[in-house]
Amino acid sequence: MLVAEGLQTYYGESHILEGVSFDIREGEVVALVGRNGVGKTTTLRSILQLTPPRAGSIRYQGEELIGQRPHEVTERGIGWIPEERRIFSDLTVEENLRIASVDTEHALHTAYETFPDLERFAQRKAGTLSGGQQQMLAIARALVGDNDLLLVDEPSEGLAPQIVAAVAESIAATEQTVLLVEQNLPLAFDLADRFYALDNGQIVESGTTDDNSADDALRGYLSS
Template structure:
C-alpha cells in the first residue's frame, strides 16, 4: 500500500475545472516530483491533498485512509506537512521564533534550530531579525527551514527554489535530500534539473491531467517528454 494515493480527483476553483482526473501514488520513503508548465494544476494537487481545495470527486488516501472531508489541521495532525510557495512566515516574529514555533511539542528546540541553521547558515546570522524585514530569498529559506524541523511522515513542497540565487538553490537541494532520508516528499518544482536530481520518480501534468510518469533513472532535461514544459 502506498503512503499517498490520489485517485481520479476532480478539483475546481469556483466553476473553473482545474484537475480533471489526476491519479498518482507516492510510496513510503520516495521523493516524487510533479513537473509541468505554470497553471497546469501542480499546486492545486498539493492543495487537494491538504483539503485546502477539496476535490469534488475522486479520493485522496493517506496511509490507507481517505483524507477527503477532513479539515486541513486534521490532515496535518496525521503527519502531512507543507512548505508553501508563498513563504508563510510570521512577519513580526524573529527568525529563531519562527523556527521554534514549527518544532513539535516536546521536541528538542536546540536540535531543531541547529537543523535549520545547518541547512541555511545565513539564518544563524540573522536569527534575531524579524521575518518581515528579510529579503524574499531569506524568507524562502526560513519557510523551508520551518518545514524541515517539523516532524512529518509526508512533506509537500511547493516550488522551493523559486526566487532564490543559484548558491542558495544548491543549499535547498542538499537540505531536501537530507530530509528525504527520513521523510517522504511530494515536490512541485519548476526547476527541472533540481527536480530530476532530487526525485526518484516524476509525473508530468498538463491541462489538469497526468500525461506522463517515469523513474528519474537516466533521465535528463533533454528528454523529449519535457519539451512541452517550455511550450
Template sequence: MAFLKLSGIEAAYGASQALFGVDLELAEGEVVALMGRNGMGKTTTIRVTCGMLPARAGRIEFDGQDITRLPSHRVARMGVGLVPEGRRCFAPLTVEENLVAAARPGPWDFDAVSRLFPRLKERRDQRAVSLSGGEQQMLAIGRALMTNPRLLILDEATEGLAPVVRREIWAAIGTLRAETGLAILVVDKSLRELARVADRAVILERGATVWAGSMGKLERGVTDRYLGV
C-alpha cells in the first residue's frame, strides 16, 4: 500500500484552475522526484498535499488515512514535514530558536540536525536574517526535520544556491535516504542529482501527471519532451 497517494487531484486559485488530474504514489522509505517545467503544477501539488490549498476534486491518502480535507496544521501533525520554496525562515529568531520553535518529540533534535549540517551549530546564536542563502536553506531543512516527520517534502531545495552549497544539500539528502528510512518527495531541476537520490519520478505537464516510473526508465525522449527548455 502506498504511504502517500494522490488520485485525480484538481485544484485552482480562484477561477484559474492549476491542477487537472495529478496522480502520485510514494512508498514508505522511498524517494520520489516530482518533475516538470516551471509553471506545470509542482508547487501547487505540494500545497494541496500539505493542506495549504484545497483540492477541488480527487483524493489524498497518507498512511492509509484520507487527508484530502484536512487543514495544514493537522497534516503536519500526522508527520508531513515541508521545506518550502523560498526557505521562509523566521528572520528575527536565531538559528537555535528557529529549530526549537518547530520541535516535536523524536530522534531529530538540535544535536542530530547539527550533525547533518555542522554550520548550523556554528551559527546557533545568529539571527536567521544574517545567514547566507545556503545556510538559510540548511536551516529550513533542519526546521522541517525537527518536526520529526515521516514524510519530508523539499520544494526546490537547491534553487539559486552556489555550487558548493548545492553539493552539501544533495549530500544531506543522500544521507537522509541512506540512514533514516524517511519517505522523501523532492522537487528540483537537476536531473543528474535527482538520478542519484531518487527511486522514481513523476512528471507533470500543464497540471496533470504525464509520466511516472523508475529513474532508470526515464529516457532521453521523455526528458526532452517534458523537461527540456
C-alpha cells in the first residue's frame, strides 16, 4: 500500500531522517517505535507532506506523494491522528464527528458504539472534554472518515489505563491499514503485525511482533 525509500527529511538545517525506508501492506498494523526525538513523528509528517523530504520516494498505492500538497495526500485516503489531537474545540462532539464523513448517521453510530462516553457528551463542546475523552474523539473522527491508511501518533500518551484499553481496542477493531507511532512497546506489539525501530533518524531494527527475540532486543534498545 505504501512504500518509503531513502527519506531525507530536515527541519531547517537539522537532518532528522537519514535514509529511512519501510513498507506497509494493505490490512496490517505496522508499529514505528523508538525513543523521543528519533524521527517517528517526522516520518508521519513526511508521508503527509507537512515536512516534505528533500530526497527519497513515498509511493502510496503506486502514486508518488512527494511534491503533492498535504490536502492532496489526505484526499487520497490517508488519515492522521496527531499527538496533539487537533479537534475543533468550539464545535460539539457530534459536530466534530459529522464533518468527518459524508455518511453522518453511520459515522455517529460507529463512533458511539466504539466509545460510548462520546454519546453522553455529544452536545458538549469538544474543548471542554478531558484529555482522554478528546483522544477518543480524535480517534473516532479518524475511524469514521473515508480513510484507507491511518497514521496514529502516540495514542496512549498521558492517558489513564482504562482509556488506553478502549483506544487500543478501537485500533485493533478497525478495518483500515494503520501505521502506529507508539513508545509503549507492549501496546505496540499487541496491536501490530510488524514493527520498525528508529534511532537517530535511521531504521535500526525491523521484524514481526510475534518474534520473542525481537521483543527482548527492543526492550533493551528502548531502555538504553
